[in-house]
């Protein structure tokens with residue numbers, strides 16, 4: 001038989017559950033950025049397993065639409081939406097107050113919200129840098145801090161999943177702000193797993209590879225189109241990109257009772273794309289050129 005490359009098999013279809021039904025019944029799960037893209041896919045898998053959900057991000061209208069969708073997932077518990085800019089620690093505390101009053105202190109926090117746009121490093125204004133680092137790293141810290149303090153005060157266990165990116169290890173040409181912030185997010189996982197483990201708080205990272213979805217920002221979509229026009233599957237060792245529900249399965253596993261001894265770990269779900277380095281890698285194309293920018297200062 002011919003040994004043709006076929007890539008990694010497709011996952012089971014959306015709607016299948018990776019854990020026993022009701023794994024999260026009676027548990028409250030808070031997902032930042034749970035109204036769009038991968039955050040919504042992650043929230044969907046928690047809903048399918050019976051969780052009560054809180055989704056939080058800035059745009060109330062889009063959150064409300066997602067809230068309705070999530071409430072309709074078979075097996076879902078109650079679903080609440082909270083408009084929140086995670087850069088604002090007071091608003092973050094209010095969201096936890098409201099969640100506690102309505103559903104109970106979240107047992108699981110998924111720090112999924114992040115900000116990103118491609119740019120040559122030398123073009124970034126101080127404010128552009130701050131916007132990305134403040135949302136991705138500092139916002140993640142504000143959410144984590146609030147969650148940790150409340151569990152420490154109550155003497156209850158909890159589980160945190162931080163969504164990362166593989167350029168936390170490799171660096172991210174064209175994404176200097178986001179790569180630096182994601183490296184900080186990964187470092188928080190490693191620090192807090194040790195610091196809060198004695199109090200029963202588990203924290204892991206979860207890194208998506210390339211997971212295209214309908215909510216991708218125009219900037220990211222445009223960068224992707226320029227860098228990888230057409231056949232994206234062929235550019236992955238798996239010969240396919242990720243399906244958002246696959247990431248949801250990984251998140252529900254990491255925060256579940258079946259992964260209680262896994263902490264301080266970052267799981268990469270990318271079909272080994274980030275390992276694809278070689279001394280004869282493809283020709284170097286400067287970031288300015290990849291982004292269709294003219295000479296700096298020109």
Ligand SMILES: CCCCCCCCCCCCCC(=O)SCCNC(=O)CCNC(=O)[C@H](O)C(C)(C)COP(=O)(O)OP(=O)(O)OC[C@H]1O[C@@H](n2cnc3c(N)ncnc32)[C@H](O)[C@@H]1OP(=O)(O)O
Nearest residue numbers: 114115116117118119125127128131174219223224227290
């Ligand atoms: C090399 C390329 C390869 C491509 C391959 C793709 C691979 C894909 C990999 C997949 C990885 C996927 C990973 C993911 O998907 S991560 C998730 C991506 N999703 C988001 O980022 C959603 C949220 N994003 C936002 O709200 C906004 O984009 C930002 C982050 C801006 C925050 O909004 P906020 O309302 O807080 O801020 P602001 O509007 O007041 O702006 C603040 C400052 O920022 C400057 N600013 C804003 N935009 C740009 C810009 N485009 N170029 C240069 N600068 C820009 C702006 O001028 C201002 O600076 P100044 O004027 O005051 O100085």
Ligand SMILES: NC(=O)c1ccc[n+]([C@@H]2O[C@H](COP(=O)([O-])OP(=O)(O)OC[C@H]3O[C@@H](n4cnc5c(N)ncnc54)[C@H](OP(=O)(O)O)[C@@H]3O)[C@@H](O)[C@H]2O)c1
Nearest residue numbers: 033036037038057058059085086112113114163210211215
């Ligand atoms: N898609 C991929 O291929 C990929 C690859 C690697 C890593 N990731 C990571 O996966 C996660 C989700 O990304 P995505 O692709 O699903 O992108 P997305 O749809 O653009 O999601 C970003 C979410 O974060 C929320 N958000 C942004 N700024 C916020 C703020 N200040 N306060 C509260 N919420 C905020 C956004 O909602 P509002 O705008 O309403 O606030 C949005 O729901 C991110 O951590 C990203 O870095 C994605």
